[in-house]
Every structure is written in structure tokens, then in C-alpha cells.
Amino acid sequence: MSVQLQLGAAQAKLEGPNSRVFAGRDAQACQLAHIDGTLSRRHAEIFLDPSGQVFIRDLGSANGTWIDGRSIGHDTVALRPGMQVWLGHVALGITFMQGGQSMGATVMGAQMPEALKQQMMQRQQQMQSAQQSMSALPAMAPSTTPMPKDFAYRKQGSNSNGTLLIALRQDTFFNGQTCDGYVEFTSTDRQTVASIFIELVEHYKGGPSTGHVWDRFVVRQGPWRAENGDVLPLPFSLRIPPGTSMSSRHCHWELRGEVDINWASDIDATAPITMRNQDIERLRDGLGAMDYRVEDIVATALGQTFEGTFAPPGHLAKQWGVNDVTLTIDYLGANLKVRMRVDKKGLKHDRAVDQVFELPRFRAASQADLNATLKQMLDGLMAK
Secondary structure: OEEEEEEOOEEEEEEOOOOEEEEEOOOOOOOEEOOOOOOOOOOEEEEEOOOOOEEEEEOOOOOOEEEOOEEOOOOEEEOOOOOOEEEOOEEEEEEEEEOOEEEEEOOOOOOOOHHHHHHHHHHHHHHHHHHHHHHHOOEOOOOOOOOOOOOOEEEEEEEOOEEEEEEEOOOEEEOOOEEEEEEEEEEOOOEEEEEEEEEEEEEEOOOOOOOEEEEEEEEEEEEEEEOOOOEEEEEEEEEOOOOOOOOEOOEEEEEEEEEEEOOOOOEEEEEEEEEEOHHHHHHHHHHHHOOOEEEEEEEOOOOOEEEEEEEOOHHHHHHHOEEEEEEEEEEEOOEEEEEEEEEEOOOOOOEEEEEEEEHHHHHHOOHHHHHHHHHHHHHHHHHO
16 A cells, blocks of 8 residues: 655655655655645644554644645544645645555645635634733743652653653552652743643553543643743652553553643653553462462453463372363452352363452462462362
8 A cells, every 4th residue: 555645746655554754845844845835844744554544634733734624623634535635725635556556536626715715714813813812821830840860761752842751760560559750841832731631541452542541640731821941840640440451462551641732733642551460460479389370361351350261280180180270350349359160070060169358458468378268269169
């Protein structure tokens, strides 16, 4: 899959997953450059995602990016043949190619419709009004407290409006704790900031592409006026739920921060983190201490329920006629329920034994006491 782009007389090509082209007035900053007063220096970004879908994103341009007569605002929009795309007053031509053959194109308008010009003029007036009202907003008042140096795990995102940095002491966290860190916003323009926030996000196989947000912390609520060069470090604290899924090939976690800027491109940053579940690890250690081979314990989507299988040592499995034992762990409010079900040869129905732990007592118990309880459960299961 490849895509041929045209802006005025300029041409560029997208070819291969994750390829991207910047379009605008500045030939030094854009692969697709055209001199027109309605184009911003870096106006828009057009890119191919890993699946081969073509997307466009406005980069906070003065005159906007328009598809079929509507401004796309801050949204990232999928492009398809038959659409009419304008960057300012300049039509963007897009031809979709497959195997060297055209698979369709956007509609190239010879001249922008008057109705669309009127909409663009109204947008410009709104932006000018917003810029004039900035003088009445409070200044950002940068913090005089620097970010602690021990927050050494750092990830950042940036665009022409500034940089957002996420800083943590470490990149591994546990269920039931808090994730404490800092975000630092550095402004590289004069602009109105609506808010800064950060989220704790779980992505799991088959789930929504945007992930599941477990907690959200508004670092600062605006609006306020930011000047070029202002730096604002602020702390945050996110709650980690008690029954979290562990990081695995089916599940990954991240912190996702955003600076919401009025009438310009928002600034995004993400920091991948590793999530562990101490309760599940204690149960795994307890079984391992008795030489039971735990193959894997996998969380269902969004945690709370975990399942796995394990087998006793080979000589005992043969002696007892056991194929394997299924382990199910459920978080039930302030309790943790552990169920073991044995698949034993010669039985029509599987045998099961349950044990409900109070979470505070479970976590306070020594590993030796927990091992003894698990052994008692298994001995009872095999004796039935």
C-alpha cells in the first residue's frame, strides 16, 4: 500500500507502515511544501498506520484542516477516496495505490467554495478573539520548586507548542499502591492552556485501542496564560486498583499525559510501566515451595479474576492419578477467594476446594503460614 500526495505543485509519497509526511509552507520543515499565505509553517501531518490505513492530523494551524466542509479540529481522521480535503485554502490531493494501480483518490477542488471560506473566516475571528482575551487570563506562574533529581525514569512528548515530561522514581508498580510522579510542562509559544492531566491506562488483548483508564489526575485546571519559556513541574498521584492484571504478552500498562491547549495542538506524552500483583506472586511462590509446577497464571481482562493450571511433581501425579489442578483466584471486595479443582483419572466430576482469605490478613501473613494453608488445601483435595 502506498499513497501519492499533492499540495499545489508539490508532491510526496507515503510508502510502508508508519511512514509520515508533514505538509505546510516551510520547505525546511515539511516534505510536502507549498507557498500559500493560508498555510501554516507546519500545517498538517499525513501518515500510514501499521495496518495501512491513511490518517491526517492538524498541527494547530491558523486556518485549519477541512474535510468535506468541516474542520477536523484536534482529531486524527482516517482518509478515504472521495473525500475533499483542504489545508487552509489549498486542496490536498491523495491517490491510494496498490500494486502500482490507483485504488481511488480524494476529490481535487479547483477553487475553495465560498461557504467554506466563510467558515474559515469565522474560525479566524474566534481565534483572534481568544488571543485578545489571553491578556485577561492569569499568567502561568511557573513553580519555583524544581523537580526532585531522583525521579530519573523519564519519558516525554512534544510539538511546536511545547514539551510534556513524565518523571517517575521507577517503572515497576504493584497492585493496591499509588503511582507517584511529576509532570513538567515547558511552553515554547504564547498560548492559553485549558488543563494538564495524567491517566493510568491498561491495554489488554482484544480491548479498545485507547485502553481502559483506571484513574485520572488533573494536575492543573485552567485556563491560564503561558509564555514562551515558562516551565511548570507539578506532582501527581494515581491510585492502582487492588486486583490489577500483571504485565504480560496479553496486557501492558502506561501513563498517558496531556496538555490541553485552546486553539492549538495538544501535547501528549506516554510512559510505559510494568505492573505486578503481589498477591498472585505470593500464591505462585507458595505452590513453588511445594515443588508444584505453575505453568502460568493469567488475568482476565481488567484483572479481578485470575486462572492457571499446575501439576504436582511427576512421581506424585502418577501415584495419585492426577492430570492437573486448575487454580482460580477472585477478588471479592476485601476478600480473596482461592479455588483449586483437580482433574483426576477415573472421576466423573472434578473435585474442588475453596479458601477465602481476608486481604489484610493474607498480606500480613508470613510466607511460611501461607504455604501451610495451601498445602492443607491440596492435601484435602487429594484425599477426597
